[in-house]
Amino acid sequence: METSIDWELVREIISCVFILAGACFMLIASIGLLRFPDFYIRMSAITKGSTLGLGLILMGMAIYFNQPGVLLKVLAIITFTYVTAPVAAHVIGRTAVQNGIAFWGKTNLEEFKGYLMKHRLERHTNQDRYTEEVPPAMMEKDGGAGDAAGKV
Amino acid sequence: MSIFQITLIVGIVMQSVCLLLTAIRFAIGPTLPDRVTAFDLFVANVIGIIVIFTELTNNEDFIDVAMILSLFGFLGSISFAYYIMRITK
Numbered sequence: 001m002e003t004s005i006d007w008e009l010v011r012e013i014i015s016c017v018f019i020l021a022g023a024c025f026m027l028i029a030s031i032g033l034l035r036f037p038d039f040y041i042r043m044s045a046i047t048k049g050s051t052l053g054l055g056l057i058l059m060g061m062a063i064y065f066n067q068p069g070v071l072l073k074v075l076a077i078i079t080f081t082y083v084t085a086p087v088a089a090h091v092i093g094r095t096a097v098q099n100g101i102a103f104w105g106k107t108n109l110e111e112f113k114g115y116l117m118k119h120r121l122e123r124h125t126n127q128d129r130y131t132e133e134v135p136p137a138m139m140e141k142d143g144g145a146g147d148a149a150g151k152v
Numbered sequence: 153m154s155i156f157q158i159t160l161i162v163g164i165v166m167q168s169v170c171l172l173l174t175a176i177r178f179a180i181g182p183t184l185p186d187r188v189t190a191f192d193l194f195v196a197n198v199i200g201i202i203v204i205f206t207e208l209t210n211n212e213d214f215i216d217v218a219m220i221l222s223l224f225g226f227l228g229s230i231s232f233a234y235y236i237m238r239i240t241k
Binding site: 012015016019020022023024026027029030031033034039042043046047050051053054057058060061064065067069070073074076077080081084085087088089091092094095096098099101 | 156159160162163166167169170173174176177183185186188189190192193196197199200203204206207212215216218219222223226229230232233234236237
C-alpha cells in the first residue's frame with residue numbers, strides 16, 4: 001500500500017509553522033521593547049525573544065529548501081547569532097551600568113550593591129528617572145542621594 | 153496565490169510591524185543604549201524579512217545577504233558600546 005505523500009506540501013506546512021512561530025516571537029520581543037519600563041528589562045526581552053525568533057525563521061527556511069548547502073549556511077547564521085547576541089547584550093549592559101543608566105524603581109538591587117559600591121557607582125542608581133512620585137526637593141535635600149528606590 | 157505565499161506575506165507584515173515598534177522606541181528612547189538595543193532589533197528584523205523574502209521568491213542567493221548582515225549587526229552594536237564607554241570616561 002504505497003500512498004503517495006506530497007513531500008513538498010509537507011515541507012511547506014512545516015516551514016510555515018516555523019516561520020509564523022518565529023514572527024510571533026519577534027513581535028512579542030518588539031512589544032516588550034516598546035512597553036517595558038527599564039533599559040535592562042528591555043534589553044533582556046529583546047535579546048531572548050529576537051534570538052529565538054530568528055532561529056525559528058531560519059530553520060523554517062532550511063526545511064523548505066531541503067538542500068545541504070542552504071542548511072549549512074543557515075546553521076552558520078544560527079550559530080553566529082546564538083554566540084554573538086548574548087555577548088553584545090552583555091557588553092551594552094555593562095556599559096549602561098558603568099554610565100549610570102537608571103534602574104527601575106522596583107528592581108531589587110540588594111545583591112548588586114557590592115559591585116556598585118566597589119566601582120563607586122552608587123550615586124547613579126539613586127537618581128531614578130523612571131519614578132515620578134519622588135519630589136525633586138527631597139532629592140536635593142539629601143544631596144541628590146535620597147533612596148528613591150527604597151520608597152517606591 | 154496559494155496559502156503558502158499568503159502565510160509568508162503575513163510573516164513579512166508581522167516583521168514590518170516589529171520594525172515600526174522598534175522605530176518608535178528608537179525615536180523616544182531616553183538614553184543612547186536604548187537606541188543601540190533598538191538597532192540590534194532592527195538588524196534582527198531585517199534578517200528575518202530577508203529570509204522570508206528568500207523563501208517567497210525561491211531564490212537562495214539572498215542567504216548570503218542575511219549572513220553578512222548578522223556579522224555587521226554584531227560589529228555595529230559592539231562598536232557602539234565601546235564608543236559609549238569611551239566618550240564618558
